[in-house]
Amino acid sequence: MRTRIPLPSFVLALLLIPVLAAAAEAKPSADELVRQVDKRMSMQSDYRGVVRIRETRKDGIERLIEMQVYRRDSSQNFLMVITQPRNMAGGGYLRIGKNLWEYNAALGHWERTTRRANIVGTIACEGDFDRSRLAEDYTAVDEGEEVIQGTRYRKLYLSARPDTEVSFAHLRLWLDPDLNIVKRIGYAPSGRVLRTDLVRSYQKLKDPVTQQPIIHYREVFEQEEEEGTQLVVRYEDVQLAPLSPNLFTKSWLEGRLR
Amino acid sequence: MRGLLGIALRNLFLRREQGLLLFAVIAAASGVLVGVMSLSAGVAATQKDVVTTFLSGELNVGGYFKVHPDSISPVVGDAAKVRAVVEPLVPGGCLLRERGRGQATAGAGRHRVRSYVVALDVEGEGAALRRFKVKDGALETLARPRTVALSTQLAGRLHVRVGDMATLFTQTVGGQRNALDVEVVAITERAGLLGESAGILVSNATLRELDGYRPGSAGVLQVACAGVDGGGLDVDGLAGQFRDSLRQAGFAVLPPAREAYGDKLSPLLREGWAGQRVDVTTWEDESAFLGFISAGLAALTVLVGAITLAVVMMGLFVSLSVAVRERTREVGTLRAVGMHRRSVVGMFMLEGMLLGAVSSGLGAAVAAGVCVLLRDAISLPEALSGFLFSDTLPLAPGPGHVVAAVVLATVGATLASIIPAARASSLSPRSAMDSL
Numbered sequence: 001m002r003t004r005i006p007l008p009s010f011v012l013a014l015l016l017i018p019v020l021a022a023a024a025e026a027k028p029s030a031d032e033l034v035r036q037v038d039k040r041m042s043m044q045s046d047y048r049g050v051v052r053i054r055e056t057r058k059d060g061i062e063r064l065i066e067m068q069v070y071r072r073d074s075s076q077n078f079l080m081v082i083t084q085p086r087n088m089a090g091g092g093y094l095r096i097g098k099n100l101w102e103y104n105a106a107l108g109h110w111e112r113t114t115r116r117a118n119i120v121g122t123i124a125c126e127g128d129f130d131r132s133r134l135a136e137d138y139t140a141v142d143e144g145e146e147v148i149q150g151t152r153y154r155k156l157y158l159s160a161r162p163d164t165e166v167s168f169a170h171l172r173l174w175l176d177p178d179l180n181i182v183k184r185i186g187y188a189p190s191g192r193v194l195r196t197d198l199v200r201s202y203q204k205l206k207d208p209v210t211q212q213p214i215i216h217y218r219e220v221f222e223q224e225e226e227e228g229t230q231l232v233v234r235y236e237d238v239q240l241a242p243l244s245p246n247l248f249t250k251s252w253l254e255g256r257l258r
Numbered sequence: 259m260r261g262l263l264g265i266a267l268r269n270l271f272l273r274r275e276q277g278l279l280l281f282a283v284i285a286a287a288s289g290v291l292v293g294v295m296s297l298s299a300g301v302a303a304t305q306k307d308v309v310t311t312f313l314s315g316e317l318n319v320g321g322y323f324k325v326h327p328d329s330i331s332p333v334v335g336d337a338a339k340v341r342a343v344v345e346p347l348v349p350g351g352c353l354l355r356e357r358g359r360g361q362a363t364a365g366a367g368r369h370r371v372r373s374y375v376v377a378l379d380v381e382g383e384g385a386a387l388r389r390f391k392v393k394d395g396a397l398e399t400l401a402r403p404r405t406v407a408l409s410t411q412l413a414g415r416l417h418v419r420v421g422d423m424a425t426l427f428t429q430t431v432g433g434q435r436n437a438l439d440v441e442v443v444a445i446t447e448r449a450g451l452l453g454e455s456a457g458i459l460v461s462n463a464t465l466r467e468l469d470g471y472r473p474g475s476a477g478v479l480q481v482a483c484a485g486v487d488g489g490g491l492d493v494d495g496l497a498g499q500f501r502d503s504l505r506q507a508g509f510a511v512l513p514p515a516r517e518a519y520g521d522k523l524s525p526l527l528r529e530g531w532a533g534q535r536v537d538v539t540t541w542e543d544e545s546a547f548l549g550f551i552s553a554g555l556a557a558l559t560v561l562v563g564a565i566t567l568a569v570v571m572m573g574l575f576v577s578l579s580v581a582v583r584e585r586t587r588e589v590g591t592l593r594a595v596g597m598h599r600r601s602v603v604g605m606f607m608l609e610g611m612l613l614g615a616v617s618s619g620l621g622a623a624v625a626a627g628v629c630v631l632l633r634d635a636i637s638l639p640e641a642l643s644g645f646l647f648s649d650t651l652p653l654a655p656g657p658g659h660v661v662a663a664v665v666l667a668t669v670g671a672t673l674a675s676i677i678p679a680a681r682a683s684s685l686s687p688r689s690a691m692d693s694l
Binding site: 109110111112113114116117118121122123165169188189190192194224226227229 | 421
């Protein structure tokens with residue numbers, strides 16, 4: 001037996017179709033997307049992890065670097081201790097507030113540096129290991145969608161806000177439907193391409209403070225455009241747990257060597 | 259004398275082929291000598307121009323400050339007091355400009371390059387700012403805080419362009435190490451070796467922030483005068499007056515030394531004093547480290563001069579010796595008709611002198627003309643342009659160079675003809691008969 005749809009309901013449904021379609025198509029703005037990316041990667045808990053870098057230069061020379069990274073995002077403190085290679089072991093980087101310091105263990109020297117400077121003589125920057133703060137540092141412009149192998153990626157073009165200290169003046173991001181960054185290109189202010197990164201995989205973590213799931217890089221492939229130097233950065237042994245309050249001090253890093 | 263001159267001229271024309279060959283050789287040698295002297299003068303002028311643009315005024319009142327004996331910075335802590343002492347002594351037509359000095363490592367990406375820093379008073383420099391040759395961007399933009407202008411060489415090594423960011427790393431006055439992100443706002447043209455060694459230009463304010471200097475400090479007060487030659491200023495005399503006045507005003511003044519400020523840092527660091535010392539230097543002191551270039555060119559000029567002299571003397575000696583042998587009958591006949599030995603000597607010497615003077619005069623004049631035409635027209639390879647302070651061949655021919663070449667060639671020709679002339683004068687009238 002066929003049921004009949006009453007005419008007023010049918011007309012109402014017809015009228016609602018474009019409204020619902022428009023609502024379905026209403027996408028978040030570029031800035032909103034960037035905020036969501038930051039949120040998905042931010043944590044309230046302290047962070048510690050091991051970063052292993054394999055650098056391959058154009059001439060084939062390989063270098064392995066291992067660093068321990070400590071972060072306290074709530075106070076924006078950051079500490080990185082180099083453990084490999086042996087000749088650089090004990091050195092590191094410490095950020096207290098807005099000041100970033102580089103420690104040369106061989107000389108016992110502290111040298112003030114900036115977030116733009118590359119670290120450990122590689123093409124990586126401090127910002128690669130710090131919390132995600134795209135929304136704070138950049139304004140975003142939507143560049144539409146790009147379909148690659150059947151998957152729609154959202155393209156965003158980010159420009160650094162005035163008076164922010166960032167490694168790249170401009171960034172172009174490709175976001176997958178889950179708002180994971182899958183590719184990013186860093187540009188100089190003159191528009192020259194500096195570095196292209198491909199995020200190969202993520203790891204899922206749980207913030208013990210907020211009990212919320214967060215995502216974190218597992219492996220990133222970085223390539224310098226100019227000289228073709230390639231970096232494979234692996235983020236391993238990540239632990240989200242309280243760190244010692246004395247950790248983010250110069251004396252703690254100096255004391256490790258002693 | 260007129261008769262001798264006539265005979266000498268006639269002989270030159272008679273032996274046309276030999277004469278022309280000698281003429282060409284002497285003219286070419288003189289021309290080369292004029293060319294080398296023009297190059298030497300051109301490099302010296304360009305070097306002074308570049309030095310007084312980048313590094314130094316005609317006279318500089320700088321200083322060194324040591325917080326403790328183990329650290330040193332090229333800075334005058336209270337520049338206003340020093341200015342008050344030296345400003346009344348500045349000659350008319352010259353201005354006292356404030357510049358900063360330092361050393362820094364510029365970094366961009368993985369690239370690093372170390373160079374001296376020149377800090378400018380962008381608004382106060384006025385016309386002097388236009389003496390910097392800018393390839394891209396504008397030096398006036400340096401007035402904005404945290405900006406830098408790099409030389410072509412440094413920008414190339416850092417792989418940066420105008421609009422890009424770079425980081426400057428340096429050691430502050432207290433010995434700590436500091437870093438500052440700066441925007442590249444201009445790229446200057448190549449300035450020889452200085453483009454490499456003093457290729458970082460910033461404003462005085464940016465240098466103060468980078469090096470941790472207090473407001474009111476200055477690297478150096480420079481007396482800048484219009485024109486490359488400084489208007490004929492007696493810089494050494496004026497430097498002495500400056501030193502006396504500064505000592506009378508209570509400043510500890512360093513003794514004069516023919517060294518650039520950067521070369522004094524290490525020796526002064528080893529000294530046990532702390533506090534402020536003032537140093538008065540001339541532009542020649544500040545460019546002492548470039549002395550090897552002028553010394554090298556001077557040596558080259560002497561070498562070419564010696565070769566010219568040797569070519570002229572050998573050529574004329576051989577030519578006149580052959581002439582004496584060939585003209586035995588003529589000389590014997592002249593002696594037989596009553597010509598004195600002195601006149602024979604004079605005739606041959608006059609012949610050599612005439613050939614030397616005319617050929618070298620023409621060669622030198624043509625060379626000077628060619629140098630004028632080729633001035634700033636020949637591009638130099640990069641390796642050479644560094645030493646010659648210019649992208650093009652810096653030639654500065656002058657009348658003095660022509661006169662020097664002519665005098666050298668003529669004197670050489672005259673000296674070379676003495677022995678053949680003496681041989682000719684020793685011929686007896688009978689030798690004319692013997693040669694038949």
